[in-house]
Amino acid sequence: MNKKTIAAIVLVLLALTAKSSFYVLTEGRQAIITEFGKPIGEPVVKAGLHMKKPFFHDVRYVDKRILSWDGYPNQIPTKDKKFITVDTTARWKITDALKFIQTVRNEKGAKSRLDTILDSITRDIISGHNLVEAVRNSNSIVDRISAKEKEIAEKEKKGEVVVEEEVLGDIEPIQIGREQLSLKIAESADTELTQFGIKLVDVQLRRISYEESVEESVYDRMISERQRIAQKIRSIGQAERARIEGRRQKDLNKIESEAYREAREIRGKAEARATAIFTKSLSKEPKFFEFLRTMEAYSTVFGEQTQFIMSLDSDFLKYLRSDH
Helix, strand or coil: CEEEEEEHHHHHHHHHHHHHHHHHHHHCCEEEECCCCCCEEEEECCEEECCCCCEEEECCCCEECEEEEECCCCEEEEECCCEEEEEEEEEEEECCCCCCCCCCCCHHHHHHHHHHHHHHHHHHHHHHHHHHHHHCCCCHHHHHHCCCCHHHHHHHHHHCCCCCCCCCCCCCCCCHHHHHHHHHHHHHHHHHHHHHHHEEEEEEEEEEHHHHCHHHHHHHHHHHHHHHHHHHHHHHHHHHHHHHHHHHHHHHHHHHHHHHHHHHHHHEEEEEEEEHHHHHHHCCCHHHHHHHHHHHHHHHHHHEEEEEECCCCHHHHHHHHHCC
């Protein structure tokens, strides 16, 4: 073997040794050094170039960032016997890399543990509370409805017409709420996950949906509430219509009465004036009045087919005689 070959072999060995003696740790990761598969020393968390024993030591990289976990939707019965489907999500991180590798080995193993623990605890906590606790986070809607009902009662007391535009009814107040339920799930699960070097950052009830039969009953209740409001609006409308009709008839009767009274006054004044004029005329020409009244009597008594026998000496026919 010549010198060049020996030199090349030495260079290759040096290169392999150098490569095996150094490793690069990037931001967001931490490293565990193992010797023949057994972890040794403390986790390396500082990013940069680091040394290790060549050929004897291996490097296991572990993420130190916040990781996400998405659970499978599970059907859970609540304390008040309502079946709902709960979809949970969580954020977690590795706080003890050595314990993490020794127990669950990698992220796949960790997610398997998270599936088991979080699904179980979520089921236990949700089933121990009423549905409303998992749906709402505060009693603001209850307070708002109470204030609205009080306002409506005061307006109705004053005689004002009130039309409901939203569903107002008995709504169950919450004792804990959705946010506190999530915190209870996180606290219970975090206690069990500590042994795996895992810490939960938070747990969220991402989605809650009703089971089909429950959903139908909820829709039926919403429909009945809307029908109740619609019926109340119709009854208020009918009452308002009757009130308007009554007021219209009252105003019409008042107008007709005033018009009739005014007409009678005008007619009475006119007749009085006519009578006064007529009386004044009579006082000046009584014979003319007699003649006029007799002519009116003739036109009434003598029709086209009237036949009667009467003496010409009758005073009634005096204006028909030629000597008059």
